[in-house]
Amino acid sequence: MPATTEEPSEAVASLLWPCVRDGAGAQGQPLSDEAAHDLQLAPLFDALSRDAPWLRPWYATPCTDVEVVAYRQQIATELEREEVAAPLATFARRLQRVRQREEAVQRVTYPYVAAAWFLAAAQRYLHATTELLEELEALTLESPGLRGCRSALRSIVTGDRFRDLATATGAAQEAMEGVVYTVRVQTDRVTVDRDHGEADLTAEVAATFARFRTGPPRPVDRPPVEPGVDHVAARILELVAGQHPEAFAALTELHQHHQPLLDPTVAALAREVPFYLAYHERLQRIRAAGLPLCLPELVDQDAPCGAEDSYDLAVALKQLADGNPVVPNDWHLDPPERVLVVTGANQGGKTTFARAFGQLHHLASLGLPVPARRARVGLHDRVLTHFERQERITTLRGKLQDELVRVHALLEEATPGTVAVLNETFSSTTLQDARELGSAVLQRIAALGARAVFVTFVDELTAVGPATVSMVATVAPDDPTVRTFRVVRRPPDGLAHAVALAERYGLTDEAIRQRSTS
Amino acid sequence: MNVHLLHPDRDLDLEVVLPQHAGTVSDDLGLEVLLDRMAEGDERVRTACRTVLLAGLEDARAVRYRQAVVADVLRAPEVFAGLYEVIVAGLELAKRSYSGLFRDAPDALVRRAVERLQVSTDVLRRLRQDSAPVRSDLRSEGVTRLFELFATQLDEPYLREVEAQLEELTFPRGVLFAARLGRGAVGTGFELKRPRPQGWLSRSLDRSGASFELADRDDEGIESLGRLRDQALAEVAVVLSQASDDIEVFLRQLRDELAVLTGVARLHAALTAKGEPTCLPEVVSAPTPKLTARGLYDPALSLQLAEQVVGNDLDADDALLVLITGANQGGKSTLLRSIGTAQLLLQAGLFVPAATFVGSVGGQIYTHFGREEDEQLRRGKLEEELDRMRTIVDRIRPGDLLLANESFAATNEREGSELARQVFRAHLDLGIRVVVVTHLYDLAESLYRTESARGVFLRAQREEDGERTFRIEPGAPLPTSYGQDLYRRIFGESPSGTAAAEDPSQGARRAPHPQGGA
Structure with missing residues (x-):
């Protein structure tokens, strides 16, 4: 059912950008490799763009424009429908092969071979594009992005250029199909000829031995045809061409007069589809495990924000693969709150919590589903991270210096629109240094108005000012040695945890004394 | 082209799954002795013959078809043995052209297939040539059809x-x-x-062709x-x-079927050389089992002895029960084995060890042989016997034949008799033929009383002087066995000095049964 109220058919369509082709002015600062590593998004993005390297910068670059993100969110929503996603996935895969073929053709030095591969690529391209349009026409689409693409596709497919290509391709194909030739291979001599109707030797042999046959004939397992071309094959083809000039004229015509093969809009579409589908595919295991995913509500940067059942996507993928449970957490920041300060049990999920915070913001800014049940976030212009490094800096002084240099750089770069993730910053220095330096850094961040998560062992940093919120990685109430990986909003435990552990092992002051006096 | 020498409508299937009890039957009847003679060291012959012996034919028609083929083979055994040798040698030669590799290039496949076919063609020619001289002398449907096939399908023009x-x-x-x-x-x-x-000369003069040659060392x-x-x-x-x-x-199929026939011919030759009679049994189709034999003997026993063995006559038409009692070592077990072996051979479509034999095709043959000599393991052995019997009962069906040799002799006479009575009566009531050898007087006497309508009662005879004759004649069970005969012979005196009991069954009768089956 072709819609009549769609965009003008000449519209330049993109699945990433509603109006502007290149997204100029709507993009923030790309996630640095370091930050992508710290947030554990790097392995995810690497996996997503393994066969599609052009996706990598798209995944790295946040959008700062609510309109763009909303445009993408609508597309992402619509692509949740299998009947919408499937034809686009097929199309993207086919076009990928066309592009590879096209590139391969460029490297072929034998003109007839190049032309023949061009013909094959043209057939794939025509088929993939026409079929996609047909399938999209049968769907009711809601998102402006997909409607615009369908509309653009329609005008391309019905346009002169596409039709001429189809005609020339058909003519060349028909001509090629009509060519029958014979080859005689002797020791080192090859003779190419037209078919003179010599008897089919295989059929003769089959007939001779038919009387011994009691079952059905065995299927022929042919050796695979090598797509590569060597000089012998090329030479044979030249001789064949010489004996079938008309057929090869049609082929040459196609190759010479229909370049470049791909319509740029179609090519762009094929590249953009995997941005959504690769991500969707990658998250299949998450969905299957029943973990929530959502498209976040977009609010202003200084508005209240938060997430329910937020979790670290990288850890979740690994935990699910290992058969372990994933523990999600809630957080919220109500102005003037800007910074989550996380303390609590060692190995209790603090780092994971901090990463989830950063991941959620970055993925939200891409317009893709985020790992949470519900989320409300403001867009950011950059994500900055500071994680403890395992460099070979052996002196405390050297290590602290390095940390300070990096934190300084972070603060220099930070803007009010920044999302910062600081993990165990100053954790290897003295408590006094950590308290003082941490406090200073937190105040700088608070003053900027940037949103941040700050993981520390220093309880006092949880109450630096109205901008900080205390979050605690908890242990089981009845057994302090059991970590729950739950990070909850409450004042720091202080020494409670240590006391509980001591009691459990009979190492409290009282217990030790009793023992020694008994 | 089908072989169909051993079945009217199908090939011999050596992969057929033999009944689970086949091994026991083979052991109990001593088939290995026969198979040794059939195989003469050729494992293929042994395996094929074993299968044919133990997988009986389904009906009288199939039996008669094979009997006719066997009769032809016995007319010209050297021809069939010769064909077998030719095929074995040819297949051995062809095997050299097999490849050890799982997959091969077509070029190599063609070369090897041609070599194999050249060998096979020679074999096929020999089949026609060697079968031609005796073709007109042979009468069976199976042989006539096959040799006709050789003459018409493997004629010289075709092979050329x-x-x-x-x-x-x-x-x-x-x-x-x-x-x-x-x-x-x-x-x-x-x-x-x-x-x-x-x-190629004229072809190369054809101007429409175009050739090129590979340069030297163009790998x-x-x-x-x-x-x-x-x-x-x-x-x-x-x-x-x-x-x-x-x-x-x-060829392999023909080889396997000829292997069976070669084995059959060898066994026949061995028995004939000893002067033992054989005959192709007359197979009667009737609602009740038929069994009338003259000079019936155990071929396995005969082949192990230098002299001829004593044959027995048997009139057991329509009898479901054949009960054999009498002197120890008086030939009871031998007669039981003779009956079983003859029935097995009859159902395999082969000759039987008797001068004359009229029988019918029944179902499966089961054996349950007790081993009373194993006194020390008495208790465990009874359980083992019961277990074997349960296995038989689980499988045996109306129309089948059970050969029971001293079943339940592992316990005392009362207990053993009662167990056996229950089992055998149930079998008889189910329409299962039972041939029983027992020295359990309690059992024999009660069966004699209650089953005379459907039973035949035989007794191992002894001469007046106590010498066993190995002849078994109709006779009612006697309350004592002839252990004292043995004792006397071995000890030179009777145990406790008493004279041998008088024989109350002089003039023993064939159990009366309704005339004409009314």
């Missing part, structure tokens, strides 16, 4: 044509093929052609030509491999 084609497939004039242009102008749809008979070009050859030969390679497989399947 095969040889000419095999010569063509060594490609003395090079490999000629037609092809079309597939995707990327790569050759496809390869069709192997037979070059014009006038040879890449030679590889390329090899690939082309493989493409061109892929189909014919399969056709040829299949043809050679087909012919070898036929």
Whole structure:
């Protein structure tokens, strides 16, 4: 059912950008490799763009424009429908092969071979594009992005250029199909000829031995045809061409007069589809495990924000693969709150919590589903991270210096629109240094108005000012040695945890004394 | 082309799953002795004969078909043995052309298939030539049809044509093929052609062809030509491999069926050489089992003795129960085995160890042989016996035959008799034929009283002087066995000095049963 109220058919369509082709002015600062590593998004993005390297910068670059993100969110929503996603996935895969073929053709030095591969690529391209349009026409689409693409596709497919290509391709194909030739291979001599109707030797042999046959004939397992071309094959083809000039004229015509093969809009579409589908595919295991995913509500940067059942996507993928449970957490920041300060049990999920915070913001800014049940976030212009490094800096002084240099750089770069993730910053220095330096850094961040998560062992940093919120990685109430990986909003435990552990092992002051006096 | 020597409508299947109890039957009847004689060291003959003996035929028609073939084989055993040797040698030769590799290039496949076919063709010619002289002397449907097949399907003109084609497939004039242009102008749809008979010279003069030659040491070009050859030969390679497989399947089938017949002829020769009678039994189709024999003996026993064995006469038409009692070592077990072996051979469509034999085709044959000598293991043995019997009861069906030799002798007479009585009566009531050898007087006497209507009662005889005659004649069970005979012979005096009991069954009777089955 072709819609009549769609965009003008000449519209330049993109699945990433509603109006502007290149997204100029709507993009923030790309996630640095370091930050992508710290947030554990790097392995995810690497996996997503393994066969599609052009996706990598798209995944790295946040959008700062609510309109763009909303445009993408609508597309992402619509692509949740299998009947919408499937034809686009097929199309993207086919076009990928066309592009590879096209590139391969460029490297072929034998003109007839190049032309023949061009013909094959043209057939794939025509088929993939026409079929996609047909399938999209049968769907009711809601998102402006997909409607615009369908509309653009329609005008391309019905346009002169596409039709001429189809005609020339058909003519060349028909001509090629009509060519029958014979080859005689002797020791080192090859003779190419037209078919003179010599008897089919295989059929003769089959007939001779038919009387011994009691079952059905065995299927022929042919050796695979090598797509590569060597000089012998090329030479044979030249001789064949010489004996079938008309057929090869049609082929040459196609190759010479229909370049470049791909319509740029179609090519762009094929590249953009995997941005959504690769991500969707990658998250299949998450969905299957029943973990929530959502498209976040977009609010202003200084508005209240938060997430329910937020979790670290990288850890979740690994935990699910290992058969372990994933523990999600809630957080919220109500102005003037800007910074989550996380303390609590060692190995209790603090780092994971901090990463989830950063991941959620970055993925939200891409317009893709985020790992949470519900989320409300403001867009950011950059994500900055500071994680403890395992460099070979052996002196405390050297290590602290390095940390300070990096934190300084972070603060220099930070803007009010920044999302910062600081993990165990100053954790290897003295408590006094950590308290003082941490406090200073937190105040700088608070003053900027940037949103941040700050993981520390220093309880006092949880109450630096109205901008900080205390979050605690908890242990089981009845057994302090059991970590729950739950990070909850409450004042720091202080020494409670240590006391509980001591009691459990009979190492409290009282217990030790009793023992020694008994 | 089908062999169908041993079955009117199908090939002998050596892969047939023998009944689970076949091994026991074989052991209890001493079939290995017969198989040794049949095989004469040829394991293939042994295996084939074993299968044929233990997998009985389904009905009288199938039995008569095979009997006729066996009769032909016994008329000209040297011809059949000769055919068997020719095939065995040919298949052995062909095996040398097999490859150890799982997958091979078509070029190599063709070469090997041609070699195998050349060997097979020689064998096929020998089949026709060697069978021709006796063709007119033989009468059975199976042999006549097969030898007719040799004469008409493997005639000289046909075999010459095969040889000419095999010569063509060594490609003395090079490999000629037609092809079309597939995707990327790569050759496809390869069709192997037979070059014009006038040879390459005239063809090369044809101006429509164009040739080129590979440069010296153009290894890449030679590889390329090899690939082309493989493409061109892929189909014919399969056709040829299949043809050679087909012919070898036929030859192997013929070899296996001839192996059986060769074994049968050898066994016949061995028995005849000893002067033992054999006959092809008359097979009667009737609602009740038929069993009338003259001079019935145990061939396994005979083959192990230098002298001829004593045959027995048996009139057990329509009897469901045959109960054999009498003197120890008086030939009871031998008679039981004779009956079982004869029935097995009858159902296998072979000759039987008797001067005359009238019988009917029944179902499966089961054996339950007790081993009373195993006194020390008495208790465990009873349980083992009961277990074996339960297994039989689980499987045995109306129409089957149970041969019971001293069943339940492992316990005391009262207990053993009661167990056996229950079991045998149930079998009889189910319409299962039971042949019982027992020294359990309680059992024998009660069966004699209650089952006379459907039973035949036989007794191992002794002369007045106590010498056993090994002849078994109709007779009612006696309350004592002839252990004292043995005792006397071995000790030179009777135990406790008493005289042997008088025989109350002089003039023993055949159990009366309703005349004409009314």
